[in-house]
Amino acid sequence: MPTGIHHVTGITRRVQANVDFYAGFLGLRLVKRTGGFEDAEQLHLFYGDALGSPGSLVTFLVWEDGAPGRVGHGQVAEIALAVPPASIGAWLTRAMTARIPVEGPAREQGETVLRLKDPDGVIVKLVGVDLPAAAALPDPIAPTRLRGVTLLTEKPAETAAFVARFGYRPAAAEGAVQRLVSDRDAVDIRDATGFFPGIPGTGTLDHVAFRAPDDQALRAMRQALQDTDATTVHDRKYFLSLYVREPAGTLLEYATDAPGFTLDEPPETLGSTLFIPPGDAARAQELRVMLPQFALPGEERTPMRDLHFIHRFHRPENPDGSTIVLLHGTGGNETDLMPLARRIAPNATLLGVRGRSTEEGINRWFRRFDAVTYDQADIRAEAEAFAAFVDEAARAYGLDPAALVHLGYSNGANLLGAAMQLHPGLIRHAILLRGIQVLEQPPPLAPEALAGTRALLLGGARDPFARMAPALERALRAGGAAVQAQELAAGHELSAADLDAARAWLD
Template identity: 45%
Template sequence: MTNGIHHVTAISGPARRNLDFYRGVLGLRLVKKTVNFDDPGTYHLYFGDAAGSPGTILTFFPWEHVAPGRLGVGETQETTFRIPEAAVGYWTQRFVEKSVPHDAPVRRFGETVLGFRDPDGMRLALVGVPGIEAEAAWSAGDIPAEHAVRGFHGVSLLVKEAAPTAAILTDVLGFAAAGSEGAYHRFRSGTALGGVVDLRVAGDFLRGRPGGGSVHHVAFRAADDAAEMEIVRRLAEHHGIRTTEQKDRNYFRSVYFREPGGVLFEIATDIPGFAVDEPAASLGDALKLPGFLEPRRAELERVLPDLS
């Protein structure tokens, strides 16, 4: 089984502000500019590495006038990216220069964690990982390649109790328990990119309220349709959890379910990938629409904000 996080999808405010932060400040590549298939007057922006590899992809539904979300139980508390350990100082200085709200670095599970917020208050962190300097990195902007982000480290989920969610991670999604530290329980998969899920136990804390800065769902990887259907089977037979029917998202095929702690999980196939409808060299340049929305292109281009 190919394990780990495929992508994380969040809600943001204005699309231009979102693009300027993730491409301009964090240095990620815009790998796909499409629309929310269920709300096509809204963009769906995908950021990642050069190829939009699974385990690097942070996506957004940007709504111009969205109300801010409220963090609570049943929600992703923090989304984390991997950087070389030696790059923590560079990023601390960059956040100061770019007026990015951030915390002092802390140690968690033996790693240096630099927490920060995006313009919508989304909680993010850069995690210094030793020995990854030689990994490929997208660096088309002003960030030197040696300091650039190397995909996801993982996510931390805020849950009432750890055990029910842990059962899904270990029995269905291929993660293994990797220790505890304070209120955090760590689970690791066999992949470097997006291979960490931390469960932060919060007890009877408030439920989350979705909005700007909230994570909508966390997607986990399945190599192909057969691997995805095996996960669907295990969820049903071992845990009594039913998923949605499979939905074709053009770049992957997905099923969705709410895990016992309340977080919306997706299973997304690695195939066909983001180069299915435009060359890898020009990913993210043009507005791409699914076939059923192509007849509405002129209308949608009029209502979507200009991101050129």
């Protein structure tokens, strides 16, 4: 009966850097890419040996530009990967050449270890130990499988006793570390008494999963854990699993070996297709637009620049050369409007932008004092910052500012409307969905200030803010913009009529 680690899962904030490290530098194979089974708007990547064998898998949930976490007790702190013992010197040279943070070599538990940090700061140990791969990778010094993990705990004895349920037994202790071993790998229990607790987020390891030989064993474990917080059995398509927290709080998973990653892809093309969880099949097209894109080593890629606003590109399979800049509403993010924009213009490149202001933890484009009273200084400051972003994004990505179409909804439309008045000529083509006038003292515009600017204003007949929309229309017309305004049979929410009107206006 197999025991040991099935996989380890972390959280990354930059998908391309993550792929470059695990598939590029380390040489693991990307064996599966899928929308998350808990949240399909979250990309999940699986790396492993040539077939994604249990015991070789390192997986990452992608929280693109998400908040960083903090490593502390009640968490998995390190991943250890086995590499051929004679390759440690080559790996040290490879890490130094690639400018990857590295410490060592050192001796731990009688093994030679290099400590690396991935782009998120996750500690990855390369351990020189002869553990053959179940399905070898092309690179002769590539990691063969997982050697183990390190858990930080304030209750080392209780943590060790709980981990023993999954087929582990005590081995030699070294300082504050108690090692447990299975027939394949090791779990190091580090006494972190007095250390601060971990906080979930990017740059942390979310959980470690142990191997269950089959679904019968999984259900037996569920019965054995009935006095804990163990979850029901989840169908993750490629394996069945349950989750439980050990006494110190570290999240553990118990996962079956079968059916495995060749369930829906042949071995030759593993990891080449983005799959959507079956429960979200109706949203598949929307999700494929919203999930972050990346390139595998050797593939053509679009470099992402660090600009003043968090942003996301989506490039369609057959781009027509047009670009739509998307500004979300209150509480949204840079991907919210991508499904709508794809339906409006299927072959347009999409540039989603995230507002920089926040209100009780939700994203906005500028601060407000109440629902209809807005921070005028902040509007002007953010409009100026957005104008600078448009300029730097155009230079960074080779875009023609005059050809960009800007589409904003609600708070995003309000920022666009203000920016059009405060920075004439910045925005030449605008679709404002439920936009209103938020400037209390709009700048006087010369009659030709907005000449050559086109704007579509789509309001809702039942929108409680509709009374503030005509003032924006008048201001844009006074500046010489070609304005088309329509009142739709809708409220503040978007409707199918918005899609039809926007598509017709663009055509």
